[in-house]
Structure formats: C-alpha cells, structure tokens
Amino acid sequence: xxxxxxxxxxxxxxxxxxxxxxxxxxxxxxxxxxxxxxxxxxxxxxxxxxxxxxxxxxxxxxxxxxxxxxxxxxxxxxxxxxxxxxxxxxxxxxxxxxxxxxxxxxxxxxxxxxxxxxxxxxxxxxxxxxxxxxxxxxxxxxxxxxxxxxxxxxxxxxxxxxxxxxxxxxxxxx
Numbered sequence: 001x002x003x004x005x006x007x008x009x010x011x012x013x014x015x016x017x018x019x020x021x022x023x024x025x026x027x028x029x030x031x032x033x034x035x036x037x038x039x040x041x042x043x044x045x046x047x048x049x050x051x052x053x054x055x056x057x058x059x060x061x062x063x064x065x066x067x068x069x070x071x072x073x074x075x076x077x078x079x080x081x082x083x084x085x086x087x088x089x090x091x092x093x094x095x096x097x098x099x100x101x102x103x104x105x106x107x108x109x110x111x112x113x114x115x116x117x118x119x120x121x122x123x124x125x126x127x128x129x130x131x132x133x134x135x136x137x138x139x140x141x142x143x144x145x146x147x148x149x150x151x152x153x154x155x156x157x158x159x160x161x162x163x164x165x166x167x168x169x170x171x172x173x174x
Contacts, residue, residue, distance in 0.1 A: 017167045018116040019160070020046040020087075022094070024080045024132065025123040026152055029054035033064025034153040035121070040068035042160045047072055048118070050080035081131055084120070088135075092116040096136040097159050098128045099148070103138035106162045113170040119159055121152050 021044055026032055032054045039047055049055045055076050056062060056069055077083045084094050093112045097119055111117060120136060122128035128138075141150065141158050150158075 017043060017045075017113070017164070017171075019044050019163055019167075020048065020092075020116070020118045021156065021160075022048040022050060022080055022083060022118050022120045023053045023152075024120055024128055025051040025126065026053045026121065027123060029058045029061035030064050031152050032058075033061040035156050036061075036065035036068040036072055036074070038153065038156055038160065039072045042164055044072065044160065047074040048080070048083050049074055049076045050083060051078065080120070081129075081135070084118070084132060084135060087116075087118050090116070092118050094118045094120065094136045096120040096122075096128045096133055096138045097140070097155055098122065098133060098138045099140040099143075100133060100138045103140040105142050106139045106159055107142065109139045111163050111166050113167045117163065119156075119163070121156055121159075124149060124152055 021035065021039060023032060023035065026035070026049075032049065036047065038044075054061050056065075056074070062069065087094055093115060095109075095111070095117070097106075120128055120132060139159075141155060143149075
C-alpha cells in the first residue's frame with residue numbers, strides 16, 4: 001500500500017547540475033524566499049541577488065525560505081549586467097526569462113546541459129532591463145489564456161522544472 005513519507009524519510013540528493021538564478025530587482029521578500037526554497041528543492045547551485053531585490057537577512061524572506069538559506073549559496077551584487085558579463089566570461093550560458101519580440105518558447109529551446117547555465121528572472125512589474133536583454137538570449141513561457149504574466153516564483157518553478165527535465169533526459173539520471 002502506498003503511504004505518504006515524512007520529511008525525514010524522503011531521500012535528499014546533492015545537486016548534480018550547474019544551474020544558477022539571477023534575481024533582477026525582485027523586491028518582494030516572500031518571492032525571494034520562495035525562490036530560495038525552490039532552488040534548494042530542484043538543486044540549483046547559486047542565487048545571485050541583484051539591484052533592488054530583497055536579500056537576507058529579512059524576516060519575511062527567512063520565514064518563507066525556511067532552512068533553504070543554509071543550503072543554497074547566494075551573493076548580492078548591485079549590478080546584474082556585470083554579474084552576467086562575468087558569468088559569460090566564465091563560459092556560463094545566460095538566458096533571460098522574458099517575453100520579447102525575439103524570445104523562444106522554453107519548450108522549443110534546448111538548454112545546454114553539459115555546462116553552467118544561469119537564468120535571469122526579473123520583477124513582475126518592470127521585467128528585465130533592455131541592457132540585459134541585449135546581452136542574453138530570451139526565452140519565454142507560452143501563455144495560452146488572457147493573463148500575460150506570471151508571478152516570478154511561478155515562472156521560476158516552470159523554467160527550472162523544464163531545465164531539469166532536459167538535464168535528466170540528457171544525463172539519464174533521476
């Protein structure tokens with residue numbers, strides 16, 4: 001008979017892939033805390049917190065993140081464009097998650113699974129700056145209803161899940 005496992009019965013794994021997140025002006029601490037928790041759950045290696053994004057220590061962020069702050073490396077930088085340039089110099093593939101006139105669907109995009117990758121997520125209201133979009137390919141989550149945007153945590157969940165699906169399919173791991 002199938003039974004639900006308690007938290008201490010669920011096996012944990014060390015991340016086997018090299019995906020990082022860059023948060024660009026994500027000001028809501030609840031969103032940032034939820035992204036920390038998601039990053040830990042899906043094995044992201046690092047979160048770059050940039051610009052006006054909320055950062056630890058923050059009571060609401062810490063409460064939402066729970067213990068994930070202990071397990072996900074993070075760093076604050078004022079200039080997201082500089083972080084992106086530095087990562088690209090280190091041969092990290094950087095993608096902006098933004099609907100643009102040239103963006104490709106995440107389901108029609110092939111993410112590199114054998115090299116480091118970073119995903120830029122912007123604030124729901126202002127998105128990602130034009131300066132960053134000019135230096136990164138953009139991918140979007142197809143929207144089929146009347147609403148044309150998602151909360152940044154929802155977007156992060158979808159994009160990380162799609163990257164992980166591609167990674168596991170390529171590397172035959174589970």
